[in-house]
Amino acid sequence: MSTSIDPSSTRSLPWTVWPTAPSSDACLDLEALQQHLAVTRRKHKAGQHLFHAGQPFRALHLIHSGSFKTSGLTDDGRERVTAFKMRGELIGVDSIGLGSYACDAVALEDSESWELPYPAVMKAAAHVTGLQEQIHAALAAEIRCDRSWMLLLSTLAAEPRVAAFLIDMAARQARMGYSAKHFILRMSRLDIASFLAIKHETVSRALSHLADRHFISVQRREVRVLDAEGLREMAVAA
Amino acid sequence: MSTSIDPSSTRSLPWTVWPTAPSSDACLDLEALQQHLAVTRRKHKAGQHLFHAGQPFRALHLIHSGSFKTSGLTDDGRERVTAFKMRGELIGVDSIGLGSYACDAVALEDSESWELPYPAVMKAAAHVTGLQEQIHAALAAEIRCDRSWMLLLSTLAAEPRVAAFLIDMAARQARMGYSAKHFILRMSRLDIASFLAIKHETVSRALSHLADRHFISVQRREVRVLDAEGLREMAVAA
DNA sequence: CGAAAGATTGAGGTGTATCAAGATCAGTGG
DNA sequence: CCACTGATCTTGATACACCTCAATCTTTCG
Structure with missing residues (x-):
């Protein structure tokens, strides 16, 4: 633990x-x-x-x-x-x-x-x-x-939202002294979806797609950030 | 004035x-x-x-x-x-x-x-x-x-958002001692759209539609609330 | 008056929701 | 230990709400 x-x-x-x-x-x-x-x-x-x-x-x-x-x-x-x-x-x-x-x-x-x-x-x-x-x-x-999240939620499409969410999680992980490149999501897809104001299926698809592009790798709740820069670009663009 | x-x-x-x-x-x-x-x-x-x-x-x-x-x-x-x-x-x-x-x-x-x-x-x-x-x-x-607006924005579709916005405006209008049934929107459709995280055309359409249903009457920025109860129902349902 | 901004309305495309089916995992009890 | 159950997650096909692009009309202001 x-x-x-x-x-x-x-x-x-x-x-x-x-x-x-x-x-x-x-x-x-x-x-x-x-x-x-x-x-x-x-x-x-x-x-x-x-x-x-x-x-x-x-x-x-x-x-x-x-x-x-x-x-x-x-x-x-x-x-x-x-x-x-x-x-x-x-x-x-x-x-x-x-x-x-x-x-x-x-x-x-x-x-x-x-x-x-x-x-x-x-x-x-x-x-x-x-x-x-x-x-x-x-x-x-x-x-x-x-306000910052309101901005994100209102501006960004589903996939960038998920990217922004991962970046935020990584940053907070780092602040606690843990790795920003490898962490466990403690919440379910449903919780993430609820927070990001999208459906949990969409969260799944976004994660899969980000993995397809080799920005991250996901296995269930375990996340590895492979290309932080790419993620960041993903999170600002449409 | x-x-x-x-x-x-x-x-x-x-x-x-x-x-x-x-x-x-x-x-x-x-x-x-x-x-x-x-x-x-x-x-x-x-x-x-x-x-x-x-x-x-x-x-x-x-x-x-x-x-x-x-x-x-x-x-x-x-x-x-x-x-x-x-x-x-x-x-x-x-x-x-x-x-x-x-x-x-x-x-x-x-x-x-x-x-x-x-x-x-x-x-x-x-x-x-x-x-x-x-x-x-x-x-x-x-x-x-x-938080309350985040909730609204993430839960509600476009039209209920506009309804909720009008209800909020009416309530604040009333708090200032003015009529909650008849007021002037001081902001443009673009501003409303930006705040509600939808496009200004959608705001227009929503207002027109609410007027079609006789919940309100709109002329440009002048709003009359005809059926406050109906508006409220509109703002909670999908 | 003329120009620019704001507002309304229409037609068509796109992204996400919805519905549905499997797959994987965690926990339980036989 | 394994079958069983429910929860969680993934993936696919379709539908619809909203966005996009565009035209028209109204109002405002120099």
Whole structure:
């Protein structure tokens, strides 16, 4: 299990909390934060809910290991994946200011999260200089990330979307210290399709086609990036 | 000009700053805010830029009258409208934490904005109780709004998108105290198309079709809502 | 008034959805 | 251990919604 982290390493925290946004450098200073609030660790089995939409909002959740998807419900009741979150990223920020969570959060694999009680975070922000700005920056980064995906989804055809998705996954993989050339997709084709706003058959076809062109190789959820440059070109062009 | 506000009314401020999000109730307490920072008023002609992407970020902008569009640039250089903002809404929050603005903002009609210098806002937030939470809530609301549109854009076909767009416009119109049944679209079909991620011809056709069904009547940019319930049904179904 | 921009409508092509059938894998229990 | 079941993934054939290209008409503004 190359993705699981030794729990003993959680004592010392030279960590930064990254926003999901691609190409963003804003991050929370966890070291400063942890001196001012008590975090609760929680373990989750694959498929288990971190929280449900509608549950009372009390805390932000920092992913310590593993990965999650967040999903909303359309008016007619279908599920729609709004984001994938991995180690070092925050879940729940979009629920700030609401009484309850605005989305569902589900573990894609066995994972561990840290609960950051929101009132405590706010109190800490008042004391720790710079934390306020960092929180604002993290929220703004989340907005930019969403905008960035809206841009992609509205501009690009199905295949480039999949290419862009792979590039994003690779980049985040690299940020966590893993290989950007070889990684495992933790989510199903259906989840990817839902996130990219296409059908899962189309995702399959796109992946197959990208493999045919030797940009990548795919075997089920295992992805190898053979030609990163080619992928990037694919993701901007039509 | 039913949308322009008498400038003399700007002295007293029983105002709230609304997030763009549909069905959200978070807002800034402007009265408290204005006691702690100096706002600069700016007037803008239709088509004029409030700011360009890349310009140094110094302030948030509160729309006092008129309306704006914000737009980003895709990798291949095409413009994409990311949001429409009207009276009482904030522009520029997505640029917090960056050195420069992340998007362009253009006036859709003759408008007036108030500049809220960001450092001053942050200082005020430290003094005014509750302001901190309000700012967070406003940012989070922006995220939810984007998510909500992502959901719509990815789920709905062209015509329901246009219906949803009209419903949103009507709701915001109502919030400003104007009629939700009769309003003027301040943006071109091209802008609407760009925002909804469809072609402008498709927007035209959708509007015509909605009019054929007597849900609305359209003449150029003037819209009358004849059957709000029907529109709503249209916007959730396929 | 004339030119340019915006809006509407039509005809035909393309990409993705839809429907359907197999293939592969994970988990379960006999 | 293997058969069995359901979930996930892949691939194919067809249909349809939207895009593309194009013409016409209206409005706006110099």
